[in-house]
Amino acid sequence: MAEIFLGPCPVLENRKLARKTYLMRLEAPAVARRGRPGQFVMVRTGPYPERGGGPLLKRPFSIHRLGPDDEISLLYRVVGVGTDLLALARPGESLELLGPLGRGFDPPDGLKRAYLAAGGVGLAPLLALAENLAGRTDLTLFYGEAAAVDLPPESYLKLFPAEIVLTTEDGTAGEKGLVTRPLAQALVRDPAPIFACGPKAMLAEVSRLARVSGVPAWVSLEARLACGLGACLGCAVQVDKGVYARVCAEGPVFRAEEVQWP
């Protein structure tokens, strides 16, 4: 059976794309073959977790890109000791990886038009999805960052087979403000299903916009988790009063209306 790969994967490239954002390409044939957009992998970031020589737990990352060929890419932001160590990895080293994991995006058939909404490093899972939908779905990517220094180079964003609308909170690039504003305007002009990933407050707003516009929305959630396999029950998200789902197993992609937003 072995649907989930566990083992070392050689780093092919680990490149800084913006202030704290990195792109890592790994040789991971099993994941590249079986992975679906929206699924994630767990990566060991430290040298000696069982002896306290590095972070104990693997870190979860959305699959940024499946392929070409045997490759996968991860887009990550340095936010703590795990990602700090990950940024130091050099080509030729191997990192232990577990995946693909979780439930990815499940776009309906015959989707003519869709909106992708990314907040910060929430951009990560949307490239794999965009490449999957390319050619059959007309895509617009709404992508918000705090400032221009957080944006990957324009040449990199060209990878997205989508029209791109940029926003920054400080107005140093693109439209000034939150990414949900141009999304809301687009939904008024031309309602279409939404696929989103980003901070919880942003996803809550996306969920609200989808509801008032009468369009379906899928959101990819982030959570602290230990195992990634549905066993530790650490990554709970409230889906009903007193009912929790596991981000790693029932998610990380949920229908927006399934989630109880704060």
Place this chain on the structure above:
Amino acid sequence: MAVKPDLRVNLGGLILKNPVLAASGTFGYGQEYAEFVDPARLGAVVTKGISLQPRPGNPPPRIIETPAGMINAIGLENVGLEAFVRDKLPWLVERGAVVIVNILGESVEEYAALAEGLDRAEGAAMIEVNVSCPNVAGGGLAFGTDPDATARVVRAVVDSTSLPVMVKLTPLVTDIVAVAQAAVDAGAAALSLINTVPAMAVDLASRQPALGNVVGGLSGPAVKPIALRLVWQTAGALAAPVVGLGGIMTARDALEFLLVGAAAVQVGTANFVNPRACLDVLEGIEHYFRQNDLPDLSALVGRLEVQGFPSRDLNQSQRQEEKKR
């Protein structure tokens, strides 16, 4: 060629094929690890703690990593006895796993009802009584810190089932031997220790606790020295088999627990770090026994060489004085 070592363990009447058990709460109901571990290869699988009724668990965040460890406050989320017996237990039994069912209650009566329910159900080989969960009010810790309360729970369980009973102890006591002795006197066939160490973490920037439940239980390599000492002390003072756990990540860790007197070990947090951890530990133990020509577990268990140390029951004199008073 070296003979295959005999790693069988007698755990209070229950014969296990080897001393490596998956610890409760870290291995789900076995199915979650199906791609990595054949549960029949393990000495036993200790299932996620079950209560009489399903429990939703605590609000997130539920886990936080700390240096060489993690704190969890899952809050004993579980499917409840009925669904466990119907939906979860059969899968493990069909695969030939030895199943030890961890139970927890908010009252002596709930523990007894759980034991009775499991006695009727097919498939459980042993009950592990959790008197030491730090994460919920009435999650047993109140029982586990007091020898008399522990004895009351254990007696109620033992009286309600014909299955052998193991009692899981908390490290949060001054005198572990007193609690262990009380459990054994009340009918426990074996002891397992340690449960997680009550702990907390905070986020300075937001001035908020890191966990939704504020406090949780620390596990992982950070607690291993604490566990090793408590297992050494308990195994030396009591004849009942002691199952050691707490920060076992590798075969070497497990062998250290056997050396200080553990009859068997449980692998817990390591399962989160490496889903194959239980098998890696087992294979490492087999390799060590073969390499060192050790025929069976008795060649290592409790063979720690301590020179000139009078007693490992550190609280013995204190207890005797209390009795006098």
